[in-house]
Amino acid sequence: MLRLTDVHKSFGELVVLDGISLEFQQGLTTAIIGPSGTGKSVLLKHLVGLTHADSGTVECFGVDMARASEREIYSVRRRFGMLFQDGALFDSMSVGENIAFPLVHHEKELSAAQRMERVEQVLEEVELPGFSTRDTTALSGGQRKRVGLARAIIHRPEVVLFDEPNSGLDPMTSDAIDALILRMKERLGVTFIVISHDIVGVMNVADQVGMLHGGHLIAYGPPSELVHNPHPMVRRFLGRNLALPKGTDDPTTLPSLKLHR
Ligand SMILES: Nc1ncnc2c1ncn2[C@@H]1O[C@H](COP(=O)(O)OP(=O)(O)OP(=O)(O)O)[C@@H](O)[C@H]1O
Ligand SMILES: [Mg+2]
Numbered sequence: 001m002l003r004l005t006d007v008h009k010s011f012g013e014l015v016v017l018d019g020i021s022l023e024f025q026q027g028l029t030t031a032i033i034g035p036s037g038t039g040k041s042v043l044l045k046h047l048v049g050l051t052h053a054d055s056g057t058v059e060c061f062g063v064d065m066a067r068a069s070e071r072e073i074y075s076v077r078r079r080f081g082m083l084f085q086d087g088a089l090f091d092s093m094s095v096g097e098n099i100a101f102p103l104v105h106h107e108k109e110l111s112a113a114q115r116m117e118r119v120e121q122v123l124e125e126v127e128l129p130g131f132s133t134r135d136t137t138a139l140s141g142g143q144r145k146r147v148g149l150a151r152a153i154i155h156r157p158e159v160v161l162f163d164e165p166n167s168g169l170d171p172m173t174s175d176a177i178d179a180l181i182l183r184m185k186e187r188l189g190v191t192f193i194v195i196s197h198d199i200v201g202v203m204n205v206a207d208q209v210g211m212l213h214g215g216h217l218i219a220y221g222p223p224s225e226l227v228h229n230p231h232p233m234v235r236r237f238l239g240r241n242l243a244l245p246k247g248t249d250d251p252t253t254l255p256s257l258k259l260h261r
Contacts, residue, residue, distance in 0.1 A: 001024065004047075027185070031194045032196075038213055049077070096132030098136055142173060
């Protein structure tokens with residue numbers, strides 16, 4: 001459904017993606033992890049045609065994104081919901097208007113009342129009930145993030161791209177976002193691609209995890225395999241993020257490692 005094949009991408013001298021091949025499976029949640037500046041956001045942007053590969057192919061729903069017409073790219077994009085890393089809300093609009101934005105574009109047939117109903121529904125999903133008339137500039141960082149999440153899912157997309165859905169959120173709200181991902185996957189069969197530094201969330205929600213480092217996909221597989229991966233970068237990433245006791249670098253050797261925040 002979504003496939004990258006031998007994708008290379010540089011910005012000037014800087015090689016960001018150095019031959020990435022990766023397939024995102026329908027109905028599953030794939031997490032992309034890796035150090036800061038390693039190309040995770042750039043990888044995601046290829047899927048919706050916001051960035052184009054220097055070489056290799058990016059195929060979404062059977063469309064070759066490098067050769068697609070504007071119309072084809074538009075029809076691919078409407079099947080996606082996106083939360084960008086910086087949230088990208090319009091401060092001149094209310095919370096409700098921000099969230100309804102994709103509906104105005106993608107579901108023109110809805111009445112204003114139907115739009116409002118959908119806005120209220122997704123605000124409840126992200127645990128911000130009654131926020132639709134709020135002023136966007138008055139939101140906290142975590143609230144902005146959740147409004148961005150609500151906007152990403154309101155048009156009921158088939159694929160949802162979440163770039164750091166949990167960053168800046170408290171543990172309880174993070175749990176609520178993880179639960180939202182699991183619920184949408186189970187009830188609606190939504191395919192998620194989630195970039196995250198929150199290894200607890202990754203372990204809880206992901207079916208597959210890919211780790212990017214130095215332009216390469218250095219690990220790929222289910223979380224249960226990732227914890228056995230011997231690559232030093234993977235070990236460091238897991239060790240640090242799971243806050244393992246001194247002297248332990250393998251989370252699987254901990255008898256009662258529970259992935260709760
Ligand atoms: N449009 C651009 N022009 C030039 N360089 C860019 C551009 N977009 C990204 N880069 C560079 O590509 C590299 C990868 O960026 P990217 O945003 O994908 O990192 P990331 O893995 O998402 O990091 P983080 O975890 O900090 O969000 C960075 O060095 C960044 O400066
Ligand atoms: Mg990023």
